Amino acid sequence: MVKQNGRIVTGAHYGLKDWLVQRVTAVLMTAYIILFAVVVWISSPLDQAKWVAIFGHQWMRIASFLFLVSLMWHAWVGVRNVLMDYIKPVSVRLALQILVIVSLLVYLVWAVEILWS
Amino acid sequence: MEAKLLKKQRPKHLNLFKISQPLPAIVSIMHRISGVLLFFPGIPLLLYGLQMLLESADSFEALHTLIQNPLVKGLILMFVWFGLHHLCAGIRYLALDLHYGIALAHARASSKWVLAVSVTLTLAVGITLW
Ligand code: HEM
Numbered sequence: 001m002v003k004q005n006g007r008i009v010t011g012a013h014y015g016l017k018d019w020l021v022q023r024v025t026a027v028l029m030t031a032y033i034i035l036f037a038v039v040v041w042i043s044s045p046l047d048q049a050k051w052v053a054i055f056g057h058q059w060m061r062i063a064s065f066l067f068l069v070s071l072m073w074h075a076w077v078g079v080r081n082v083l084m085d086y087i088k089p090v091s092v093r094l095a096l097q098i099l100v101i102v103s104l105l106v107y108l109v110w111a112v113e114i115l116w117s
Numbered sequence: 118m119e120a121k122l123l124k125k126q127r128p129k130h131l132n133l134f135k136i137s138q139p140l141p142a143i144v145s146i147m148h149r150i151s152g153v154l155l156f157f158p159g160i161p162l163l164l165y166g167l168q169m170l171l172e173s174a175d176s177f178e179a180l181h182t183l184i185q186n187p188l189v190k191g192l193i194l195m196f197v198w199f200g201l202h203h204l205c206a207g208i209r210y211l212a213l214d215l216h217y218g219i220a221l222a223h224a225r226a227s228s229k230w231v232l233a234v235s236v237t238l239t240l241a242v243g244i245t246l247w
Contacts, residue, residue, distance in 0.1 A: 023214065026207050033204065048177035051170050075156045082153055100156075107160055114168045 010093045012084065018077045025074035032067040061115045068111045072104040144228040148206040151199040159196060190246060197242050201235040 012018070039060070045051045054060060079100050087093045138146075169180040183189055209227050212218055218227050 023211060026211060030204065030208065048170070048174050051177070055171055071160070075152075075160065078152050079156050082149065103157075104160075107164060110164055110168075114164065114171060 008090055010084070010090050010097060018080075022074055022077045025070035025077075028070045029067060029074065032063060032070075035063065036067075055115065064115055065111065068108060072108050076100065076104055139225070140232075141224050141228040144206055144209075144231050147202055148210075151203040151206075154199050155196075155203060159199070162196065184246075194239060194243050194246065198235065198239040201238050201242075202231070205231040205235045 039054060043050060043054060045054060055064070080097060083093055083096055083100075087096060166180065169176040169183075184193070206228075209218075209231050212227070213224070218224055
């Protein structure tokens with residue numbers, strides 16, 4: 001077992017939660033990707049008005065937003081796993097993790113701006 | 118505590134350029150690499166594309182001309198492949214987590230399928246794009 005004093009601030013969250021988050025978000029994203037592919041296939045949008053119409057539906061915006069939230073969360077867990085494997089000094093790892101979180105949050109705000117404007 | 122365990126001199130064959138990896142290992146490392154590349158520059162590129170698509174008729178036109186560039190087309194196709202590989206390999210992991218296809222023979226076969234399906238779908242997207 002993991003010893004209490006072996007814990008470091010940038011370590012794993014010592015539990016099932018992140019693992020599960022990665023799986024649940026993966027399933028949600030897969031569902032959205034299939035939905036999106038079907039919608040695009042059915043309406044085969046070739047001009048801009050059609051694309052705007054697709055994203056004009058409130059349910060489409062909400063679904064896209066949920067997809068993007070899943071994506072950011074999934075990317076956070078995934079990239080953190082990668083950083084934990086390859087970046088050993090705690091200070092560098094923490095700095096990179098903060099960079100990742102901040103960029104993901106900025107992407108999310110950007111996404112809201114795109115979807116609701 | 119780890120150090121004690123590792124004291125024993127064991128032979129190491131970890132020269133990654135010398136050992137030949139089994140297919141599932143290759144699919145797995147490609148899943149990791151594609152995941153990182155999808156994070157960056159994948160996500161910002163995706164959002165940038167979405168913004169150009171929806172912002173205005175002008176930005177849509179700009180996107181349209183940009184996509185005509187064969188270099189850009191190739192890049193897009195590469196990211197489509199990263200995405201599809203990550204998706205297919207991800208679905209394979211989800212199945213493995215549920216203990217489907219755990220047997221070695223099945224795991225080898227499914228990793229072949231991951232490669233084949235993602236390349237096929239990428240080609241299909243490429244054909245529609247061109
Ligand atoms: C742009 C979107 C995505 C990004 C940026 C992303 C990123 C990542 C990263 C960085 C990892 C960690 C890789 C590792 O630890 O080796 C990962 C793992 C994973 N991804 Fe994604 N991913 C994306 C989309 C998806 C989708 C659509 C699925 C659907 C099946 C998926 C399924 C998985 C699974 C199951 C894992 C865990 C694999 C493991 O624990 O070995 N991902 N992802």
